[in-house]
Amino acid sequence: ARAEPVVLRAITPWQVEYDMSQALLMFRDMVNERLAGKVEVRYLGGPEIADPGNQFDAMKNGVVDMVLTAAAYYRSEVPAAAAVMFTSKSPTDLRKSGYADIMRELHAQAGVEYLANTAGGKKYRLYFKTPIENPDFSGKSIRVSPVYLPLVRALGGTPVNVAPNELYTALERGVVQGYGWPETGIRELGLQEQTKYVLDTPFYSLDTALLMNKSVYDGLPDDVKEELQKISVEFESKVEEKIGALLQDENEHLRKEGLNFIRFSPEDEALFLKTAYEAGWNDFLAQNKTLIDANPGLVERLEVAGN
Amino acid sequence: MNRAYNTFLDICGGVSAILIAFCALAVSLDVILRFFGESLMWVFEVTELLLLYVTMLALPWLARERGHICVDVLVNNLSPANAARLDVCTNMAVAAICLLITWWGGLSTVDAYSRNLTNDGLVQYSLWISRIAIPFGFGLAAIEYLRLSAQSARKGVSK
C-alpha cells in the first residue's frame, strides 16, 4: 500500500477573494498536481483561523505548516524581512540576483523556510479624499501603517492610527483625508467609495512571501524538497504574470468608480520618490541596527542584489 | 496574610479602573491635539496594551468577587450540599485551566524577553511587557479559584 501524502496546512491573513489568498490557492494546485501522492497542501482559511499578527507564530508553533503573509505581520519576528520593500527589481529578477538567497538566510535564522516572494511587482501608493497638488502634506491627517509612517512624517503630514475596519468611517467623516495602501485591495474594504484621488506614483515593493515551518520542511524527503523549490520558483513568475494583469484591471475598475488618477509635476514626483526611499530605508536601518552591526556587509549585499 | 492578599487584589482592581480612566483621557487628548494638527501616535498602541492590562488586572479581583458570570440554572436547583460539591469541582477545573494558561503564557513571555522581540505596531515596545500580563492575571486567578474551592469545600462539610 502507498503511504499517505504529507498534509501541509496553509493559511493567509486575508479573505479568500484577495489576490494573495488566490495566489496561495494557485500554489496549492501546483503542488497537489506535481507532488500528487507525496504532498498535499490544504488551504484552511484566512483571518478566522488566526489573527493576522499571529499567523507567523501559528506556523512556527505547528498550528499550521505554511503561511502566505506580509513581512509587516511578522515584523516582530524577522524585522529584516522588510528589506524587500526597498528593492527595485521584480521577484523573478531578485531570484536571479541572489536576493532570494539572502531572504532565505534571514528567515532560516528565525526557524522558517522562505519559499517564494509573492509580491509579483505590486507596489504601494497613497489615496486621498481631498485634492492634493504637491508633496507637502502639512495640515493633512493621513492614516498610516508602519510602511508609510516615515514617508508621511518626512512630508509634514499628521500620521493617524486607525483600525482597518474603521478606516471607511474615518474617511467618510473626514477624520483622515488620505491613507496608504497597496495598489490592489482598497476595494476589499470598500474604501473606493470614500476615495477621490489616487496618487499614481507607486513606491516600494510589496513585502508578501510564502513561508513554511522549517522543521516540517526539513522533515520532507530530499526529492520532495527539491521539487518544492522548483515549484516555488515557477510560482513566483506565475504570480508576477497574474499581478501584472490584475493591476491593469484594478486601475480600470477604480477609474470606472470615478476615482481620479493624479500625478505631481516631474520635479515634485522625483522629490516624492526620493523622500519615500530615503525615509523608509533610514527607518529600516534604524530598526535593524543590532542585526546589521552583527553582520557587516549585509546592507551592501541587500543594496547590490536588490537594485 | 489573608487580609494582605485581599488588599492586593483590591489594588489590582483599582489599578484596572485607573487605567480605563487614563485611556479615556489619553484618547480625548489625542483627538483634541489632532484638531490642532498634532497627533499622539502612542495613544493607539498604549490604549490597546492597557486594555490587556485592564482585563488581566481585573481577572483575579473579579474571581474573588465571583464576578465572572456563569449559567446558574442547574446550580440553583441543587441541594446546598450538592451545589457546594459541584462548586468545588468546577473551581478546581477552572484553576487547572488557569495554571495551564499561566504556564504557556509564562513561556511565551520568556521567549519574547530572551529574543528581545518588539511589537509590530507604529509605536514599538518590548513584547514581554504585554505578554507578562497574561501569566500574571491567570496565575493569580488560579490561586483565587483554589481558594474558592476550599471555601466551598468547608461550606459543604458544615452543611
Next chain:
Amino acid sequence: MSGIAILSLIFGGLVGLLVIGMPIAFAFATVTIVSIIFLQGWGAPLQSFVLSIDSGVTNFTLLPIALFVLMGELLWQSNIANKALSAIDKWFGRVPGRLSLLSVASGTAFSALSGSTLANTAMLGKMLLPEMKRKGYADGMSMGPIIASGGLAMLVPPSTLAVFYATIAHISIGALLIALILPGLLLACCYGAFIVISCWLNPALAPREESSDFNLKEALRELVIYILPLSVVVFSVVGVIFMGIATPTEAAALGCVSSLIMAFCYGGLSTRKLIDAGMGTVRITGMMLLIMAMAIGFSQILAYSGGGRELVGFVSTLSLQPLMLIGLMMLVVLVLGCFMEQIAIMLITLPIFVPLLKLIDADGVWFAVMMLINLEMSLMTPPFGMLLFVMKGVAPDGTSIGSIYRASLPYLAINGLVIALILFNPWIVTILPSIMK
C-alpha cells in the same frame, strides 16, 4: 472524524460545562484548550492560544465597551441619569411601560452613536435598570427591551460590522448602511408596540407610580435643568463624530470626559461615588473583555476544525427553491450564531452564500440586512448570547441567567418576525437606497 461531528462534540462540551456552572469565559477556554490538544497537539499550539488571548483584547475597537460603561456609571452615580429620567418621565405621564419605551428610545438613539452592541447594552443597563427594578418592572419589560435595543447598535449606522459584511460580500457599503436605517427603526417600533400592548393588557408588568399632578411650569423647568447635562454629553459624542473630529471609537472617550465634567459641575459626585463608578466599570469591562478574548480562541479552533465550512457546504449542495434556500441560509447563520463570534460567521458563510445568491439572482443588500438582523439575534439567543451575559453583569445580584433568557425571548421572536417581513417585502430595505441615489 468529520468536521460536523467535531462541531457537535465541541458544542456539546461547551453546553455541558456551562450547565454545571463553570464561568462562561473559562468554559470557552476549557473547550478550546481540549480541542487544541486533540486537533493540533499538546505543546506549542497552546502557546499560540495564549497569543490569541493577547491579540483578542489588545484591540482598539474594543475600547468603547470600557468607555461607554464608564460613561453610564458616571451619569448614574452622579444622579444626572435618574434626574433626567424622572424629568422625561413626567412628560410621558400615562403611557403604559414608559421606562421600557424610554429604554427603546434611548437605545435607538445611542445606536446612532456607537457600533458596539455590548457597550450600548451595558450603558443602558447601568442607567435604566436600577430605576426599573425599583419601580417593580417585570423582567420582560426591563431587561428585555434593554437587551433588544442595545443590539440595534450593530444595525443602525455607524456599524463596523455592516461595513465588514459589505466588504466581504462585495456590495456597496454606503447602500447597505442606508438600507439598514429603516429596518433598524422598524425593529425599534415593533419593540415599542410590543411593550405598549403588553403593559396595556397586563398593567402589573410595569407598575405605574401615583403621579402627582402635572405642573407644566415645574416640568419645563426640570426638563431644562436636568436634560441639559445629558444633552452636553450626547452632543460631545455625536457632535465630534459628525463634525469629523473623531472616529466613533474615539468619541466614546470624549463622552466619558464630558460626563465627568458634568458630574463635577452638578456636584453629584463624591469621592465614594467616583470610586464606585470606577469599580463598577471594571466589574463589567473585565468580565466582558475576558469572555471576548476567550470566545475568539474558541471561534478560531472551530474555524480550524472546518465544521462550519462543512455545514455551509452541505446546505449549498441541496438544490432548493430560492426562498427555501434563503430560509435555510438564515437557519445556518442562526445555528452558528448560537456559539460562534459574528465576524467568524461572516468569514465562513459568506464566501459560499454570495455565489449562491448570485445564482438565484437575489439582491445582495436585501440579504445582507436579513443576515445582519439574524446576527444581531445571535447576540441574544440563549445559551451563549453575549448581550445576555452583559445583562447578567449589570443586573443586581441574584438575577438568574434563566430569567434573562426568558426576558429576551419575546424580542427574539420580534426579530424573527421582522426578518420574515423583510423576506416577503424587500422594499423595506430597497426603498431608502433607491431614493438617496
